[in-house]
Amino acid sequence: MCPQPERSTTAAEIATPSRRLVLTGAGGFALAACLAGCGAPTATATGAAARVTVAATEIPLGSGKIVGSFVVTQPTAGTFEAFSYLCTHQNLPVQQVSDTAIVCGRHGSTYSIADGSVLTGPATKGLTKATVTASGGNLTIG
Numbered sequence: 727m728c729p730q731p732e733r734s735t736t737a738a739e740i741a742t743p744s745r746r747l748v749l750t751g752a753g754g755f756a757l758a759a760c761l762a763g764c765g766a767p768t769a770t771a772t773g774a775a776a777r778v779t780v781a782a783t784e785i786p787l788g789s790g791k792i793v794g795s796f797v798v799t800q801p802t803a804g805t806f807e808a809f810s811y812l813c814t815h816q817n818l819p820v821q822q823v824s825d826t827a828i829v830c831g832r833h834g835s836t837y838s839i840a841d842g843s844v845l846t847g848p849a850t851k852g853l854t855k856a857t858v859t860a861s862g863g864n865l866t867i868g
């Protein structure tokens with residue numbers, strides 16, 4: 727829940743509320759505060775998922791982890807892969823990464839942690855690959 731900043735209203739504003747006052751009233755302040763600081767997912771102007779950074783040590787070997795809008799995996803020691811977390815069946819987020827697969831439990835599709843290819847349907851297309859850049863023990867994805 728977003729904190730709602732307080733704003734005092736003058737007696738003149740109460741008597742004759744302007745359109746600006748209505749737009750910047752409590753609801754407007756709450757919305758502005760939420761957009762500015764509630765950590766809502768963001769996207770670039772092209773609609774791509776927001777870039778994320780995670781410590782390489784947080785990605786389990788032979789498995790992976792959902793980080794932001796991505797699934798980051800480590801199929802072999804020191805090799806990291808990343809994919810969009812949107813299941814290609816109905817464009818909904820996958821829910822987990824098991825020891826062998828990226829799993830969308832909505833209808834049972836599973837994907838390879840190595841290359842994002844479909845292991846079991848109903849999805850017929852693999853996950854969209856994302857770029858992983860390693861630096862100083864961190865992985866930047868996106």
Ligand code: FES
Binds near residue numbers: 847
């Ligand atoms: S949305 Fe993922 S299997 Fe249907």
